[in-house]
Amino acid sequence: MDFLAIFxxxxxxxxxxxxxxxxxxxxxxxxxxxxxxxLNFGQAVFMAAGAYGLSMAVVSLGLNFWLGLVLGIIVFPxxxxxxxGAPTLRLRADYLAIVTIASSEMFxxxxxxxxxxxxxxxxxxxxxxxxxxxxxxxxxxxxRYLFGLFIGNQMWVVVVGWxxxxxxxxxxxxxxxxxxxxxxxxxxxxxxxxxxxxxxxxWFKMQALxxxxxxxxxxxxxxxxGTQSSQPQNFITDVxxxxxxxxxxxxxxKIGGPVLxxxxxxxxLNFTDIALRQMVQSxxxxxxxxxGTQVGQVRxxxxxxxxxxxxxxxxxxxxGKKEEMALxxx
Amino acid sequence: xxxxxxxxxxxxxxxxxxxxxxPILTTSNVRRSFxxxxxxxxDHLEVQRGVITALIGPNGAGKTTFFNLxxxxxxxxxxxxxxxxxxxxxxxxxxVANLGMVRTFQLTKSLSRMxxxxxxxxxxxxxxxxxxxKALLPFTWKRQEAEVxxxxxxxxxxxxxxxxxxxFAGTLSGGQRKLLEMARALMVQPTMVMLDxxxxxxxxxxKQSLLDHVKGLRExxxxxxxxxxxxxxxxxxxxxxxxxxxxxIIAEGPPESIANNQAVIDAYLGAHHDSALDLGVE
Numbered sequence: 387m388d389f390l391a392i393f394x395x396x397x398x399x400x401x402x403x404x405x406x407x408x409x410x411x412x413x414x415x416x417x418x419x420x421x422x423x424x425l426n427f428g429q430a431v432f433m434a435a436g437a438y439g440l441s442m443a444v445v446s447l448g449l450n451f452w453l454g455l456v457l458g459i460i461v462f463p464x465x466x467x468x469x470x471g472a473p474t475l476r477l478r479a480d481y482l483a484i485v486t487i488a489s490s491e492m493f494x495x496x497x498x499x500x501x502x503x504x505x506x507x508x509x510x511x512x513x514x515x516x517x518x519x520x521x522x523x524x525x526x527x528x529x530r531y532l533f534g535l536f537i538g539n540q541m542w543v544v545v546v547g548w549x550x551x552x553x554x555x556x557x558x559x560x561x562x563x564x565x566x567x568x569x570x571x572x573x574x575x576x577x578x579x580x581x582x583x584x585x586x587x588x589w590f591k592m593q594a595l596x597x598x599x600x601x602x603x604x605x606x607x608x609x610x611x612g613t614q615s616s617q618p619q620n621f622i623t624d625v626x627x628x629x630x631x632x633x634x635x636x637x638x639x640k641i642g643g644p645v646l647x648x649x650x651x652x653x654x655l656n657f658t659d660i661a662l663r664q665m666v667q668s669x670x671x672x673x674x675x676x677x678g679t680q681v682g683q684v685r686x687x688x689x690x691x692x693x694x695x696x697x698x699x700x701x702x703x704x705x706g707k708k709e710e711m712a713l714x715x716x
Numbered sequence: 717x718x719x720x721x722x723x724x725x726x727x728x729x730x731x732x733x734x735x736x737x738x739p740i741l742t743t744s745n746v747r748r749s750f751x752x753x754x755x756x757x758x759d760h761l762e763v764q765r766g767v768i769t770a771l772i773g774p775n776g777a778g779k780t781t782f783f784n785l786x787x788x789x790x791x792x793x794x795x796x797x798x799x800x801x802x803x804x805x806x807x808x809x810x811x812v813a814n815l816g817m818v819r820t821f822q823l824t825k826s827l828s829r830m831x832x833x834x835x836x837x838x839x840x841x842x843x844x845x846x847x848x849x850k851a852l853l854p855f856t857w858k859r860q861e862a863e864v865x866x867x868x869x870x871x872x873x874x875x876x877x878x879x880x881x882x883x884f885a886g887t888l889s890g891g892q893r894k895l896l897e898m899a900r901a902l903m904v905q906p907t908m909v910m911l912d913x914x915x916x917x918x919x920x921x922x923k924q925s926l927l928d929h930v931k932g933l934r935e936x937x938x939x940x941x942x943x944x945x946x947x948x949x950x951x952x953x954x955x956x957x958x959x960x961x962x963x964x965i966i967a968e969g970p971p972e973s974i975a976n977n978q979a980v981i982d983a984y985l986g987a988h989h990d991s992a993l994d995l996g997v998e
Contacts, residue, residue: 564845565837565846572827575830578789581789581809583810583818583904584813585838586808713886
């Protein structure tokens with residue numbers, strides 16, 4: 387068994403690209419669900435907005451990279467929030483849930499359509515739109531960095547990602563301790579109470595939907611940049627639920643919850659993956675129990691088992707407080 | 717010093733829909749039906765400024781529905797509601813609160829996972845820090861926040877909740893939640909306070925304190941309209957009583973006389989005769 391490889395892969399999961407993409411998406415969900423009580427089951431569509439906003443701007447429209455950033459991080463998520471939120475935010479929470487999950491699937495299926503090949507690249511997606519990003523990299527593409535964990539371009543994505551995560555976490559922290567954040571929490575607790583005290587609940591919910599969506603778009607865009615491709619397959623509903631898992635694992639309505647949750651989720655996924663593979667290769671795991679091709683599925687079973695145990699033993703997540711959770715019911 | 721608040725109502729006739737000398741809230745022909753059921757059908761009601769008016773009636777009389785219509789938490793099928801000279805039609809509920817009419821709820825809505833002091837701070841209106849653009853610039857709202865907090869602490873002191881300041885509102889007892897909700901409503905600095913069953917689920921020990929607080933609102937010049945089942949409370953603190961039954965207002969008058977009103981007795985105990993339409997307006 388190659389213990390060094392196991393260790394390296396686990397660390398790569400804990401602090402690497404997947405952690406960053408899903409950490410950002412989960413921060414967005416925390417804004418939606420944790421602080422405002424909005425049920426967004428379509429975070430994937432915001433991530434797709436970020437990815438396609440940039441890639442379509444650069445590849446299909448021939449616009450400049452920076453304009454693509456603005457489209458992907460600001461314009462697309464704002465339009466999406468308006469479309470999804472305007473008809474549903476006056477209604478009960480479940481309606482937004484339905485609309486978001488439907489929108490994310492609709493977007494993916496429309497983007498995949500061959501008739502839109504010219505714009506979205508259909509199922510192949512769009513590629514090579516982030517050259518400007520890598521040209522700015524201070525790291526040499528051929529070299530390995532951080533004890534050999536990341537090669538040059540990866541290192542650049544990861545460093546930018548960390549900076550973005552730090553910025554977004556600080557931003558959310560600052561916003562949630564302001565009177566604005568207080569109104570969001572009040573809406574989460576009881577929307578009618580907030581309205582009876584003169585707060586325009588609808589507008590505050592819209593703002594939260596937009597902001598959380600923008601954080602998700604940031605994650606999706608970085609993912610597209612990291613792989614130099616935006617493909618419909620990258621935004622299947624599983625993506626939304628990975629972000630949810632990260633949020634619940636870490637702790638809902640906690641500033642560090644989604645970040646810690648994403649790190650642990652990908653740390654564990656990477657660890658189980660490589661550890662199981664090594665066990666099969668070295669013969670510790672007899673082939674009668676499991677072979678190399680089954681590793682991918684088994685690690686998700688283990689994650690599922692872990693989540694179920696967490697739900698039983700620590701439903702409030704790692705950072706959550708049990709007493710607070712108990713106050714949920716009147 | 718005791719003031720006789722009901723003196724302003726001495727000359728008012730005791731008919732349903734009677735005109736008041738100085739109404740703060742006037743409604744005309746307000747109707748609301750759910751499917752085939754007409755829940756509220758009130759021809760006319762005026763609520764006198766500066767006094768405590770009770771809205772009573774048997775279960776299912778439409779009191780809470782009418783209450784929701786007055787505060788714009790529900791929209792009527794027809795009719796007008798005028799508060800301080802402003803037509804409330806089409807105004808969202810949160811704006812009604814900003815106009816100075818604030819309500820509480822039958823099932824207390826304390827914001828459980830927020831501290832008592834944050835519950836209070838939330839009530840203050842026109843907060844600069846509630847604008848997203850300024851939320852990230854604490855220097856634009858720090859001063860106002862300090863003023864809001866000072867006002868909140870004063871009210872918590874008055875309502876005997878200071879010792880719970882930093883606790884989650886969800887840890888309060890039922891009676892304390894009623895107190896918190898009332899105190900929080902006052903943070904809005906309303907001219908009219910609408911209380912939906914303020915005594916429901918409150919233990920007798922706290923009852924007197926709550927009653928005193930409601931009287932206190934009147935002494936500070938606020939108008940109070942409350943829905944209540946507790947007849948002791950109605951008798952003790954109200955200056956005027958409005959009785960609803962089957963969606964209509966069947967009687968109005970000072971608390972002393974209302975208990976002897978034949979239409980009211982019929983509504984509560986069942987009419988002696990078959991005709992349900994005879995609502996006994998004399």
